Amino acid sequence: MRQRLTPSGGLVGEAPFDIQLTRRLYRAMVFARTYDRKGMALQKQGRLATYAPFEGQEAAQIGAAAALEPNDWVVATYRDAALMWAQGYPWELLFAGRTGDERGGSPPEHVPVMPPSITVGGHMVHAVGLAWAEKLQGTDRIALTSFGDGATSEGDFHEAMNFAAVYEVGCIFLCQNNGWAISLPRERQTKSATIAEKAIAYGMPGIQVDGNDLFAVYEAVKEAADRARSGGGPTLIEAVTYRRGPHTTSDDPNRYRDPAEVEEWARRDPIERVRIYLSEHGAWDDEWQAAIEAEAQAEIDRAIELAESMPPLGPGEILDAMFETLPPHLEAQRRELVEGLR
Amino acid sequence: MRQRLTPSGGLVGEAPFDIQLTRRLYRAMVFARTYDRKGMALQKQGRLATYAPFEGQEAAQIGAAAALEPNDWVVATYRDAALMWAQGYPWELLFAGRTGDERGGSPPEHVPVMPPSITVGGHMVHAVGLAWAEKLQGTDRIALTSFGDGATSEGDFHEAMNFAAVYEVGCIFLCQNNGWAISLPRERQTKSATIAEKAIAYGMPGIQVDGNDLFAVYEAVKEAADRARSGGGPTLIEAVTYRRGPHTTSDDPNRYRDPAEVEEWARRDPIERVRIYLSEHGAWDDEWQAAIEAEAQAEIDRAIELAESMPPLGPGEILDAMFETLPPHLEAQRRELVEGLR
Amino acid sequence: MRVLTMAKALNDALDVGLEKDSHVMIMGEDVGRTGGVFRITDGLAEKYGEHRVVDTPVAESGIIGVAFGLAVGGMRPVAELQFMGFSYPAFDQIISHVSRIRNRSQHRFTAPMVIRIPYGGGIGAAEHHSESAEAIYAHTPGLKVVVPSTPYDAKGLLLAAIADPDPVVFCEPIRLYRAVKEEVPEGWYEVEIGRARVEREGADVTLISWGAMMLETRKAADRLADDGVSAEVIDVRSLVPFDAEAVTASVSKTGRAVIVHEAPRTAGFGAEIAATIAEHCLYSLEAPVLRVTGWDSVFPLKRSEHQYLPSVERIVAAARKTLEA
Amino acid sequence: MRVLTMAKALNDALDVGLEKDSHVMIMGEDVGRTGGVFRITDGLAEKYGEHRVVDTPVAESGIIGVAFGLAVGGMRPVAELQFMGFSYPAFDQIISHVSRIRNRSQHRFTAPMVIRIPYGGGIGAAEHHSESAEAIYAHTPGLKVVVPSTPYDAKGLLLAAIADPDPVVFCEPIRLYRAVKEEVPEGWYEVEIGRARVEREGADVTLISWGAMMLETRKAADRLADDGVSAEVIDVRSLVPFDAEAVTASVSKTGRAVIVHEAPRTAGFGAEIAATIAEHCLYSLEAPVLRVTGWDSVFPLKRSEHQYLPSVERIVAAARKTLEA
Numbered sequence A, B: 001m002r003q004r005l006t007p008s009g010g011l012v013g014e015a016p017f018d019i020q021l022t023r024r025l026y027r028a029m030v031f032a033r034t035y036d037r038k039g040m041a042l043q044k045q046g047r048l049a050t051y052a053p054f055e056g057q058e059a060a061q062i063g064a065a066a067a068l069e070p071n072d073w074v075v076a077t078y079r080d081a082a083l084m085w086a087q088g089y090p091w092e093l094l095f096a097g098r099t100g101d102e103r104g105g106s107p108p109e110h111v112p113v114m115p116p117s118i119t120v121g122g123h124m125v126h127a128v129g130l131a132w133a134e135k136l137q138g139t140d141r142i143a144l145t146s147f148g149d150g151a152t153s154e155g156d157f158h159e160a161m162n163f164a165a166v167y168e169v170g171c172i173f174l175c176q177n178n179g180w181a182i183s184l185p186r187e188r189q190t191k192s193a194t195i196a197e198k199a200i201a202y203g204m205p206g207i208q209v210d211g212n213d214l215f216a217v218y219e220a221v222k223e224a225a226d227r228a229r230s231g232g233g234p235t236l237i238e239a240v241t242y243r244r245g246p247h248t249t250s251d252d253p254n255r256y257r258d259p260a261e262v263e264e265w266a267r268r269d270p271i272e273r274v275r276i277y278l279s280e281h282g283a284w285d286d287e288w289q290a291a292i293e294a295e296a297q298a299e300i301d302r303a304i305e306l307a308e309s310m311p312p313l314g315p316g317e318i319l320d321a322m323f324e325t326l327p328p329h330l331e332a333q334r335r336e337l338v339e340g341l342r
Numbered sequence C, D: 001m002r003v004l005t006m007a008k009a010l011n012d013a014l015d016v017g018l019e020k021d022s023h024v025m026i027m028g029e030d031v032g033r034t035g036g037v038f039r040i041t042d043g044l045a046e047k048y049g050e051h052r053v054v055d056t057p058v059a060e061s062g063i064i065g066v067a068f069g070l071a072v073g074g075m076r077p078v079a080e081l082q083f084m085g086f087s088y089p090a091f092d093q094i095i096s097h098v099s100r101i102r103n104r105s106q107h108r109f110t111a112p113m114v115i116r117i118p119y120g121g122g123i124g125a126a127e128h129h130s131e132s133a134e135a136i137y138a139h140t141p142g143l144k145v146v147v148p149s150t151p152y153d154a155k156g157l158l159l160a161a162i163a164d165p166d167p168v169v170f171c172e173p174i175r176l177y178r179a180v181k182e183e184v185p186e187g188w189y190e191v192e193i194g195r196a197r198v199e200r201e202g203a204d205v206t207l208i209s210w211g212a213m214m215l216e217t218r219k220a221a222d223r224l225a226d227d228g229v230s231a232e233v234i235d236v237r238s239l240v241p242f243d244a245e246a247v248t249a250s251v252s253k254t255g256r257a258v259i260v261h262e263a264p265r266t267a268g269f270g271a272e273i274a275a276t277i278a279e280h281c282l283y284s285l286e287a288p289v290l291r292v293t294g295w296d297s298v299f300p301l302k303r304s305e306h307q308y309l310p311s312v313e314r315i316v317a318a319a320r321k322t323l324e325a
C-alpha cells in the first residue's frame, strides 16, 4: 500500500507538490468536512432528506480531484460531494439534491461532473463511455469514476473495467474502500486480498494507496491520469479509507460494528496529518485555521441558503424534463396534474 | 498451461488414470463426435432448429465429466451436449431440445443436470446456488458449471465467481475458451493475458489447461472437485480449446476468421492424440475403432428416432408447465387456445 | 390478539417460516446483523444463525441467481432486494430463469422462492427508492405477483408465498410498513394468493387499488360517502393471478370503475384492469373507465412527490366524473 | 425506386446515418466484421471503419451503459442488442440511466441514442430468441418505443430515432426482416415518431396491431373483406408516444376494436390500448374490446410456436365476435 504521509504527518519519500498547493488542498478538505458535518446536522433538523456522510474520506476525494484537469469528467456517487465540488459542482446544488430537488442534478454548463449516482455500480460504465467519447472526438479529456468497495461486487463493475481495458479508454477507476458496504465489512464482500488486484482480471494496472493520505492519493491518480491522457488506458486505484459515520442518516452502525474500529480510524484522520505536515513546515497556525474555518462556514451557509431559497418545481414542472419536447400524452397529463393540484 | 498429453500423443508426466478408463473415455469422445456431426447434418436437412457444434471440444467436456461423481450437478450451455450426456443427460433429450421441443429440457429424475443455458453467462450463478444448497443440506455433492470465453465478459460471471468464493461453496467454474465468442476473438473480449488469472480477482485458485488434452482436463477438474468436496471452495479452470465449426448453423465463420487457424487446430485434435496414446499402449486397433463407431452410430440413430417420434405437445399443453396448478386466467387461455386451433 | 404494524407482521411471518421449515432461508443485502434497511428481518439472524439469514454482497443479479440455484437445489429462499429500483439489475435472472425453469424443464426443476421487494413512494426518499414496477413483473409469465395493504394480509400472503411451489414476487409498500396496525394472529396462516378483497361494499362506483394507494382510496371512499356516494372498494392484493371475477362482478354491479395506482400510467397494471373491464363489463358500464395514476415520469424527489402521487382529491374527482357521465 | 426488404432498408438507414453525422456510431455483439447475426450492419464496418462500427464483448449492460456514456459525451450511438431476450441484462441501465438522465439533470445531460432490438417470434428460434417485451419498455417513462412493420417505415423511423434528441428503443420484428419488399427512397427521410398509420380504411371494426402481427392482421382484414366485413387496420408503429387520437378516432367510427399482439396478454401493450378505448370511446362502443395476443406463457419452442402466435383465424374470429355482439 503506497503511502507518502503517515498518520503522524511524516513524509515518506518526496512530497508530490509544493507547500502552496498543500495549503490549498488542506483548505479544501476543511471546506469538505464543514459541508459534511453541516449535512448531518441539517438532516437531523429535517432540512435534508437522507444524507450519506463522507467524514474520513476527504483526502481520497480532494487528492483525486487535484490530480485532474478542470475539464476532465467525474462520475461519482452519493458519498462523493467533496470530489464533485472539487471538480466544480457547486455546494448549493449538492445541498439542493439532498433537499429533494431535481435541480440539484443539473450542474452549470462548464462543469464536467455527472449528477451523483444513487444506484451502486451502475455509473462506472458511463465514465467508460465518456472517456471513449473524448477519445473518439480527439480531445485529451479523461474520465474518473469513483465508487465504493461494495460496488465492486456488482456485475457492472466488471463490465466497466473490461470495456475500459478492451477499448483502452482514458478512464480512472477510483475505489474508495471505506471498509463497509452499509453493514457488510470488506472481508465479507469478496475474497480477494485487495481490491486493487482485481485489476489483473482486466489486464489493467491496479494500485493500492493509503486513502487517508492526500499525497499518495494525488500521486496515484496523477500517474493514472498521465497514463490515461497519453493513450495508455485505464487504471484501478484502491484508496483504503474508512467510513467514520453511519452509512446514511437512516443507518445505525452500532448494530453491526465495533466503535473501537471507528476510534482507531479517527487516529488516522486524513486532514490532521496534513495539518501536522504544514505546521512542521511553518505553513499552518491557529489563526489561519480559524480563518479558513470561518470562510468554510460562510460558504457552506450561503450554499444552504441558496438551496433552501430555491422555490420548489412549479405545478407540472416535474414532467418538463422527461423529453426535449413534451409529447401529447405528457401534455395531457401535465394539464391533469395542474388541474388536480388546484 | 498444464498439459499431460501432447498433440502427437506423448505423455508429459504421469497419466491420471489407467488404460481401461482411457479407452472408456476415448469411446465417449467418439460418441460425442458422432452426435455432434449428426447434429450438423440433421440441421442441414431441416430436422433440427439451429445447432451449435462442439467439434474439437470433446476432451474438455468428457474429461471434465469423468472427474465428477454421478450425482454432482452440471450446469452448462447450448454447446455442452457431450458434458451433459456424460453426466447422464440422454442423447434423445438433447436432440429433442434441438428439434424445438420443451421436453428436451426435462432430464430423468436421477440426472443432476440442468437444461442447457441458452443465455450467455446467466447460468453460472445457478451452479453456485446449487452447490450452496448441497452444502447447507450437508451432502457432499458439488456443482460444475461450464461456459465459454465470451461468457466471462458478462456481469453475471463476476457475481457468480464472487458469491462462490465468499460462501466457499463447492463449485467448479469450467471455462471452455474456444477462441471465439461468435465473431469476436478471445483477444478482443478482454485484456487479461489468460482467463484463468481472472480467478485472482476473487481470491480463488485459477488453472489454465490444454483443453484438448483429456488427461490434463481430467486432472485439473479432479483437483478442483477434491478441493470443492472437502470444503476448500471453488476453482476456475480455463480449458484452452477451439471451436472448429461455425458458432451455430446460422453462422458463417468465413466472414471473420482465417481458415488456416481452423486447420492449425485440427492438428491438435483432442481425440486423435488419445488414439495415438492408446495405440502406442497396444490398446487401440482399427477393429475396435470400427466397432465403437458402429455402436455410436446406432445409439445416436436410435436417439434421433426417439426424439423425432415424440408427438408434439398437444393443443394447450404449452401452458401446462407455467405453474404447478394452472390459475384461472391460464385455464381460460387454455380453453381459448384449444378453441383457436380447431 | 397482538396488534402489529405491517413491518412487524412481515417479520413475524419470516420468523414462523424459518421456524417451521429448515429449508427456508433469508438472503439479501444487510438482512443479517442489521436486520434489513427497513428492519423487516430484525432479530432473525441472531435467532436462526447467519447461515439461514445471510448477508450478501451488493449484487442483485447474483442474489436472485444464487437464490434460484438454492431453490432448485431444495432450499426455500426468501430473497430481499433492498428497493424495487434495485430489482432491475436482477431482472434478467427473474425473467429469464426464475420465472421459466418449471416450463423450461416441464416440471422437472422448480424454483419455489420468494422475492421480497420494498416498493413505492411517499416517504421522500432518494432517486430510485420510490419505484413501482409491479406491472413489469405482472407481465412476466411464470411469476406470481402479490401486494399486501394490511398487516394481516402481509403475513398471510407472505406465508402463502413461502409455501407456494412457484416463485412469488412479493411487493411491500414502504409507506405502509408502519402506517397502520391491526390484529395479526400468531403462528402459521395463509391468505390465498389470487383473491382480491372487497374491502367495502358499495353501489355507485367501484374503486380498485392495491398497495399504499389503498390509503388514499379508502379516504376517497369516505369522502364520497360524506356526499352520499356509495363506493365499493377493492384491494386487488394479487396482480398475478388477478382476481378478474371479483372486479368484474363489482363493476357489473356499480357500472362505474376508477382504478388507482402510483406506477406510471402507460402500460401500468391499471391498463390491464381497464382492459378486463372493457372486455367483460361493457354492457353494464355507465361511464368511461378512469385511471388515477402516477404520471409517465420519473418518480420525483421529496419536494415534488406530492405532484406525482394520486391524491384523495384526484380519486374523488375521478369518481365524481364517472357519476356525472 | 429501389425495392428493399426491411433488413436492407435498416442497413441503408444506418449507412445514411453514419454518412451524414460523424458522431453516429454502431456498437454491439458481432455488428462489425460479420455484419450482425441478422446482417443488418452488413458492410458498414468495412465502409466506416471498426472505430465507428464496433464489436463489443458479450455484455449487454456494458453495451448500453457505455453507449449511454458515449451519448452523454456527444456521440450518437446506435447500440444493437442481439435479441430482445438479451436486452434484460441491460434493463437496469436502460430504465435507471438511459431513460432518466434528462430528467435527473433537468436537461443538462441527455442521451440521444438508439437501442436496436430484434424481437418477436415466428422463426422457430431457440429459447429466449422470440421475446416481445415492448410493453416493459413502453412502461418506462423517458423512452420512446418504436416498431416498424414495413421497409419504408423501418428506414424512416430509424433515421428519426437517430435524429431524436432522446433515447429510442427501436424494436425490429425479426419475422419481417425479409418477409416483404417495398420501395424505399434513397438518402435521408424521416417517419415521424408518435404517429400511427391507418393502413386500410374500414367501417365495421378496427383492427389494431404492430410489428410482425401486422402480417396476420392484414390477412385477417382480407378474409373479413371476402365476407363483406370492412375492417379498418391500424399499424400503431410507435408505442411511445402512442397515437391515441388515431385509435380513438377509428374506434369512434367503427364502434368495435380488436387489438392484436404477440406478447403475453396480461399487462401487455394491448391492455393500454384497450384502456384508452375504454376511457375515450365508451359511448361509441358497440361491442366489448377484444385482445388477440400471445398467452401468458413462455414463448414456445419451434414445434409448438403455432399454438402461441395469434393466427389469422383467431383474429377473424375475434372480429366476428365483436360484430355479433
Ligand SMILES: Cc1ncc(C[n+]2csc(CCOP(=O)(O)OP(=O)(O)O)c2C)c(N)n1
Residues within 6 Å of the ligand: A079, A118, A119, A120, A121, A147, A148, A149, A150, A151, A152, A178, A180, A181, A182, A243, A247, C029, C058, C060, C082, C086, C089
Ligand atoms: C444497485 C443498488 N443496490 C443496492 C443499493 C443500496 N445501497 C446503497 S449504498 C449501498 C452500499 C454501497 O457500499 P459501497 O459501494 O462500499 O459504498 P459506500 O456506501 O461505502 O460509500 C447499498 C447496498 C443501491 N443504492 N443500488
Ligand SMILES: Cc1ncc(C[n+]2csc(CCOP(=O)(O)OP(=O)(O)O)c2C)c(N)n1
Residues within 6 Å of the ligand: B079, B118, B119, B120, B121, B147, B148, B149, B150, B151, B152, B178, B180, B181, B182, B243, B247, D029, D058, D060, D082, D086, D089
Ligand atoms: C445474454 C446473451 N447475450 C447474447 C447471446 C447471443 N450469443 C449466443 S452465444 C454467444 C457467444 C458466446 O461465446 P462463448 O461464451 O465464448 O461461448 P461459445 O459459443 O464460444 O461456446 C452470443 C453472443 C446470448 N445467447 N445470451
Ligand SMILES: [Mg+2]
Residues within 6 Å of the ligand: A148, A149, A150, A176, A177, A178, A179, A180, A181, A182, A243
Ligand atoms: Mg464502502
Ligand SMILES: [Mg+2]
Residues within 6 Å of the ligand: B148, B149, B150, B176, B177, B178, B179, B180, B181, B182, B243
Ligand atoms: Mg467461445
